[in-house]
Amino acid sequence: MISLLIAIPLLLAFISIIWRSLSKPLFFLASFTNIVILITSWFPNGVEIHAMGNWKPPFGINLVFDNASFYAALVVNAFFLLTSLLPGLVGNYGIPLMLLMAAANGFVLTGDLFNSFVFMEIITITAVTIASKKENFYNAFKYLILGGIAGSIYLLATIFAYASTGSLNMAHVSMAGISSSSLVAITTLYAIGLGVEAKLFPLNGWVSGVYGGNDLAPVILGTSVSFAALYMVGRLFGTVFHGNGAEVLYTLALITIVIGEVAALRQRNLLKTFAYSSVAQAGVVVAMLSKGTGTAMGLAYFHLTNDAVAKFVIFLVAGFLVYNYKNLNGVFKKHKVLGASFSIASFSLVGFPLFAGFQSKLRIIMEAFSMKDYLFPSVMLLATLIEVGYVVRWNVKLWFEEETQEKAETPVIASTLALILALVLITVFIKPDIFLGGAMKMGNALADTKDYIQGVLSVVKGGM
Amino acid sequence: MRRLYAILVAAGLIYMLFVFLGTLPLYGKVDLSNRVSAHFLAKDVNSVDVKKWVEGDKQVPSREKIYGRKGFEDESANVVTSIVVNYRSFDTLGEVTVLFASAVGIGLVLGGMKRMGYGRKPNFILRVSTGILLPLIIMFGIYIFVHGHLTPGGGFPGGTVIAAAVLLLYLSNEEFVANMKTSKSLEGSMGSLYVIFGLAGLATGGAFLFNFLPNGVVGSLFSAGVVPLVYMTIGLKVGSELSGVVAEIHEEREG
Amino acid sequence: MVYGISIILIGIGIYGLMTQKNLFKHIVSLSIIDTAVNIFIVATGYVSNGKAPIYTRALPGFSPNSFVDPLPQALVLTAIVIGVGTLALGASLLVRVKEKHSSINVENMKGVGE
Amino acid sequence: MSALIWIAGGMMVVAAVFAVEAKRILDSVIAMSALSLISVFLFIAMRAPDVAITEAAVGAGLVTAVLLVTLFRMKGGGDE
Numbered sequence: 001m002i003s004l005l006i007a008i009p010l011l012l013a014f015i016s017i018i019w020r021s022l023s024k025p026l027f028f029l030a031s032f033t034n035i036v037i038l039i040t041s042w043f044p045n046g047v048e049i050h051a052m053g054n055w056k057p058p059f060g061i062n063l064v065f066d067n068a069s070f071y072a073a074l075v076v077n078a079f080f081l082l083t084s085l086l087p088g089l090v091g092n093y094g095i096p097l098m099l100l101m102a103a104a105n106g107f108v109l110t111g112d113l114f115n116s117f118v119f120m121e122i123i124t125i126t127a128v129t130i131a132s133k134k135e136n137f138y139n140a141f142k143y144l145i146l147g148g149i150a151g152s153i154y155l156l157a158t159i160f161a162y163a164s165t166g167s168l169n170m171a172h173v174s175m176a177g178i179s180s181s182s183l184v185a186i187t188t189l190y191a192i193g194l195g196v197e198a199k200l201f202p203l204n205g206w207v208s209g210v211y212g213g214n215d216l217a218p219v220i221l222g223t224s225v226s227f228a229a230l231y232m233v234g235r236l237f238g239t240v241f242h243g244n245g246a247e248v249l250y251t252l253a254l255i256t257i258v259i260g261e262v263a264a265l266r267q268r269n270l271l272k273t274f275a276y277s278s279v280a281q282a283g284v285v286v287a288m289l290s291k292g293t294g295t296a297m298g299l300a301y302f303h304l305t306n307d308a309v310a311k312f313v314i315f316l317v318a319g320f321l322v323y324n325y326k327n328l329n330g331v332f333k334k335h336k337v338l339g340a341s342f343s344i345a346s347f348s349l350v351g352f353p354l355f356a357g358f359q360s361k362l363r364i365i366m367e368a369f370s371m372k373d374y375l376f377p378s379v380m381l382l383a384t385l386i387e388v389g390y391v392v393r394w395n396v397k398l399w400f401e402e403e404t405q406e407k408a409e410t411p412v413i414a415s416t417l418a419l420i421l422a423l424v425l426i427t428v429f430i431k432p433d434i435f436l437g438g439a440m441k442m443g444n445a446l447a448d449t450k451d452y453i454q455g456v457l458s459v460v461k462g463g464m
Numbered sequence: 465m466r467r468l469y470a471i472l473v474a475a476g477l478i479y480m481l482f483v484f485l486g487t488l489p490l491y492g493k494v495d496l497s498n499r500v501s502a503h504f505l506a507k508d509v510n511s512v513d514v515k516k517w518v519e520g521d522k523q524v525p526s527r528e529k530i531y532g533r534k535g536f537e538d539e540s541a542n543v544v545t546s547i548v549v550n551y552r553s554f555d556t557l558g559e560v561t562v563l564f565a566s567a568v569g570i571g572l573v574l575g576g577m578k579r580m581g582y583g584r585k586p587n588f589i590l591r592v593s594t595g596i597l598l599p600l601i602i603m604f605g606i607y608i609f610v611h612g613h614l615t616p617g618g619g620f621p622g623g624t625v626i627a628a629a630v631l632l633l634y635l636s637n638e639e640f641v642a643n644m645k646t647s648k649s650l651e652g653s654m655g656s657l658y659v660i661f662g663l664a665g666l667a668t669g670g671a672f673l674f675n676f677l678p679n680g681v682v683g684s685l686f687s688a689g690v691v692p693l694v695y696m697t698i699g700l701k702v703g704s705e706l707s708g709v710v711a712e713i714h715e716e717r718e719g
Numbered sequence: 720m721v722y723g724i725s726i727i728l729i730g731i732g733i734y735g736l737m738t739q740k741n742l743f744k745h746i747v748s749l750s751i752i753d754t755a756v757n758i759f760i761v762a763t764g765y766v767s768n769g770k771a772p773i774y775t776r777a778l779p780g781f782s783p784n785s786f787v788d789p790l791p792q793a794l795v796l797t798a799i800v801i802g803v804g805t806l807a808l809g810a811s812l813l814v815r816v817k818e819k820h821s822s823i824n825v826e827n828m829k830g831v832g833e
Numbered sequence: 834m835s836a837l838i839w840i841a842g843g844m845m846v847v848a849a850v851f852a853v854e855a856k857r858i859l860d861s862v863i864a865m866s867a868l869s870l871i872s873v874f875l876f877i878a879m880r881a882p883d884v885a886i887t888e889a890a891v892g893a894g895l896v897t898a899v900l901l902v903t904l905f906r907m908k909g910g911g912d913e
Contacts, residue, residue: 003672007659007662007672010557010561010655011656011659011660013655014564014651014652014653014655014656015652015656016652017568017648017651017652017655018648018649018652018653050671050672051671052554052671052672052673053550053553053554053669053671053673054670054674055509055550055551056514057514058514058518059500059503059504059551060509060551061552061555096565096568096569099561099564099565103561106558114797118555118558118797118801121562121801121804121805122558122561122562124805125565125566125569125804125808126569128569128808128812129568129569129573132572132573135815135819137573137812137815137819138816138819138828138831141742144808145736147805148749148752148753148802148805148809149733149736149749149752151805152729152752152753152756155760155794156481156756156759159763159794160484160487162499162790163488163489163763164487166498166500168500172518176518179487181487184484185484188484189484457514457515458515466737466738467738470734470737470738471734473733473737474731474737475730477729477733478726478727478729482726485722485726488722488763491720491721491722491765492765493767494766494788496766496784496788497784499788499790500790501789501790504789504790505772505786505789530774531776532776541773541774541775542772542773542774542883543772543774543789544773544792544793544883545883547790548793548796548797552793555793555794556797558797559797559800559801562800562801562804563803563804565804566804566805566808569808569811570807573808573811573812573815574815608886615773616773616882617886617887618796618887620799620800620890620891621886621890624887624890624895628894628895628898631898702800706895709807709899710898710899712811713807713810713811713903720838720839720842721838721842721879723842724838724845724846724875727846728845728868731846732853734853735852735853735854739853743858743862743900744853744858744861747853747861747862747865747900748852748853750869750896751849751852751865753892754869754888754892757872757884757888758876761876761879764879764881770880771882773882787879787880787881792881792883792884795881795884796883796884799884799887799888799891799892802892803891803892803895803896806896806899807896807899810899810900811903813903814903814906817907823907
């Protein structure tokens with residue numbers, strides 16, 4: 001069944017190039033079917049694989065379906081479903097979105113290094129297309145160039161892995177006993193290659209321009225795609241390379257956090273502020289992932305889920321505001337529902353009690369302390385202080401400053417969605433298990449290399 | 465200053481890659497029997513015992529003759545093709561999707577209406593020779609992708625050659641405009657056909673992109689199951705897609 | 720030695736991306752890097768005195784190391800096509816950048832602020 | 834063979850430097866195309882005929898054509 005997660009959006013995308021007007025309903029249909037498929041196979045609690053063309057791994061390409069890829073695919077597809085409910089936002093971009101959905105699913109599910117490169121390139125190209133909405137061409141071009149370099153480096157890393165193990169299958173590479181000098185080479189190249197999509201420090205120059213350039217790009221790239229990219233960081237550095245090369249990631253992640261937050265504080269543009277905040281949160285997640293234990297990784301993805309939900313709300317509201325008002329002072333007096341959801345989401349981002357972000361941040365800091373790491377929690381507390389600064393500043397500006405005469409109609413579906421997700425964030429504070437359970441299962445599945453290898457390589461014939 | 469910095473970064477990268485190079489086997493001294501491709505070459509993937517293989521027991525067969533025989537799991541004489549379209553067909557589906565995504569992206573970015581002119585009359589030689597060459601070029605493109613499982617080449621170069629014919633038309637005739645509707649429908653239906661091949665494999669063999677047609681004799685035109693069909697699909701798709709790209713970069717918005 | 724050539728080409732490409740002000744040069748540099756990486760990949764599969772991995776009448780049988788590694792070649796086929804997709808999209812973006820900002824030189828572009 | 838590869842490599846490096854540093858964009862595109870064509874020779878030397886055909890048709894042919902047409906559309910690039 002899991003190959004359908006990729007096949008259906010692809011098929012529908014190919015069909016809708018012939019009948020262009022159908023692309024919006026077909027996009028909804030694709031994301032809805034995917035969610036249904038995922039719900040029917042809820043948490044496999046083991047490793048299932050689908051061998052493409054019945055060529056058994058490590059010879060053929062295989063899709064891997066375990067707790068980790070299930071949870072990641074669920075989150076990714078859920079955000080696509082939410083986006084497909086907003087026809088005004090999707091516009092002409094139904095086909096790129098479907099392709100992006102297929103590629104993100106493939107990126108999450110694949111168990112083959114080169115295959116993941118192919119899907120990463122599809123993600124880059126469709127993401128650039130989406131980023132060029134509203135004539136944001138220059139920033140899209142910068143993203144394309146950076147993505148192209150990252151793709152090349154990722155490919156080099158893949159070929160180094162192939163040359164030293166003779167195989168491209170992740171499970172085989174992870175058990176093949178690579179020499180330590182090869183491991184340094186491979187992990188360094190992978191860290192650079194994933195750095196662009198995972199928004200790590202030297203390679204995240206594109207983020208503010210792309211997220212700040214239109215209303216669709218941040219909503220989808222900041223949630224689904226960044227979840228898929230950070231999933232791949234966990235899969236590669238946790239499962240495949242058993243935590244080798246984590247020090248590089250850890251250092252880069254700490255720098256990313258500080259730089260992202262400082263840039264966010266200095267930024268005067270609403271979308272760009274939260275774009276930089278997205279960078280900083282990616283840093284937090286990567287720092288946690290580099291610890292390599294199941295609990296730490298689970299908490300990282302718990303935090304990432306909370307962040308993605310909050311960011312979806314924030315970018316949805318911010319995109320609406322920025323493109324309908326010239327002056328944002330006091331606009332929430334006109335749109336109370338949007339305002340309330342925005343405030344909830346942004347407070348959850350900071351980690352105020354009563355909101356989901358508090359649960360994940362507290363747990364992350366406790367976990368870091370229990371591992372005798374004091375640097376990361378202190379960086380994170382500093383980051384939180386800066387976050388309080390800009391979140392409060394924006395909330396004051398949007399709620400209380402003197403309003404202007406401009407008027408725009410409140411989008412009904414968008415505000416309903418934003419409110420529902422904001423309520424979800426509060427519910428998660430009361431019952432963190434909603435996200436935490438899945439995320440912990442995901443983290444443990446990622447850390448359990450042995451199970452993964454066994455599950456992939458012991459299969460004689462690929463099932464559905 | 466900027467230059468110095470750039471030289472430093474580039475030199476650092478070059479140094480890093482040279483250091484990493486030490487971890488690779490020397491150029492030309494690769495041992496294929498440690499790699500999965502040994503079994504792609506021997507066409508015996510299905511008979512390998514994976515459990516032993518991954519633990520280091522390399523079961524390299526010694527086949528005397530492959531050309532002209534029957535009964536292999538994959539019958540394409542060109543081993544690169546058998547990897548691209550059979551063993552790693554899923555990558556190729558992704559590759560087709562990359563081109564598709566890029567063509568869609570170009571359409572959305574440029575979105576023009578009117579054809580751009582080159583502002584001068586194409587010369588006589590170009591105009592006349594286009595008429596003679598065009599059928600030959602298109603036939604050559606089709607030849608390349610039909611014989612993709614026997615000779616070097618395949619769907620991508622074949623499709624590109626066809627797109628080159630369309631480019632020639634654009635250069636030789638100021639008024640020529642490709643029929644976008646046809647090219648889009650061809651592109652979409654061929655893409656769907658590839659996925660449908662995959663789904664047919666899922667229905668008949670239980671795995672996406674399963675080779676569900678009978679194999680033949682290595683080296684004959686009608687062999688290798690779905691491989692030639694898939695390559696024809698890819699060839700037509702890439703041809704129409706790249707023709708679409710060529711047409712789209714020739715479009716201007718009015719005003 | 721082929722490795723060395725391709726690594727130097729990668730370095731030149733990176734240098735070009737960092738120094739050049741004209742965006743068209745960025746596309747050219749990216750294309751150089753793509754080509755260099757492709758050469759590198761094919762080089763990892765080369766076997767001295769190996770034959771091209773195609774069965775013809777002249778090459779009847781199989782024995783390990785009598786052929787070059789076909790898998791890197793298959794990967795490069797994919798990578799070349801992906802490179803084309805990226806470059807074509809980049810070129811079409813540049814056309815619109817030129818229309819919107821009236822130049823493709825980073826220093827002369829209008830309306831590109833923080 | 835080895836000497837030929839050295840010559841081809843040297844030409845590629847020269848072409849790459851020229852492509853990066855050329856004053857006119859047109860020269861730069863042509864140099865890039867030349868680099869692609871020489872790489873076809875390297876692919877053949879490494880016994881990769883499939884890659885060579887694809888690179889010749891796609892990398893050297895189509896990419897150059899697409900870049901030249903876009904260059905023409907932009908009326909010369911913009912930095913002279």
